[in-house]
Amino acid sequence: MSNKNSKIVNSNFTSEWKAPNGAVLYYHELTMENGDKGTCGIKEKSPPKIWSGANVTYSIDDKNKIKIIVSDMDNQPQQSQPSKSYGKQNTSKQDTFIGYAWSYAKDLIIAGKTMEDVEELNKVARFIYDEIGKMLHNEQQ
Numbered sequence: 001m002s003n004k005n006s007k008i009v010n011s012n013f014t015s016e017w018k019a020p021n022g023a024v025l026y027y028h029e030l031t032m033e034n035g036d037k038g039t040c041g042i043k044e045k046s047p048p049k050i051w052s053g054a055n056v057t058y059s060i061d062d063k064n065k066i067k068i069i070v071s072d073m074d075n076q077p078q079q080s081q082p083s084k085s086y087g088k089q090n091t092s093k094q095d096t097f098i099g100y101a102w103s104y105a106k107d108l109i110i111a112g113k114t115m116e117d118v119e120e121l122n123k124v125a126r127f128i129y130d131e132i133g134k135m136l137h138n139e140q141q
Contacts (some may be wrong), residue, residue, distance in 0.1 A: 056069075
């Protein structure tokens with residue numbers, strides 16, 4: 001069985017199976033750009049590496065069982081899958097770092113605290129965002 005390369009054009013969750021040891025496998029029906037179709041069992045319900053649009057190296061057996069070997073989406077941050085009707089979402093660096101700064105500040109301040117800390121959250125988020133901006137500005141020079 002040789003490895004193939006193609007883009008996933010359709011990925012649909014079909015079922016899950018719980019092993020006697022408690023491990024869960026999630027099965028997805030995959031359709032490849034090159035026409036291959038098959039079932040892929042994976043340990044996550046919707047990992048980016050099998051989303052529509054991912055370029056993958058895979059093997060497929062006589063029973064149409066697909067094993068993903070490498071995906072260009074490996075090690076991507078987990079996000080919700082982009083809506084097919086809207087296409088890929090393009091996020092600017094600024095949007096990414098605003099989200100990062102706010103999330104990090106929230107984790108530092110809000111966890112286990114009350115809404116009285118929101119003003120401090122805002123200050124910390126702005127500080128972190130400004131520091132990241134300074135770092136990016138230095139990298140570009």
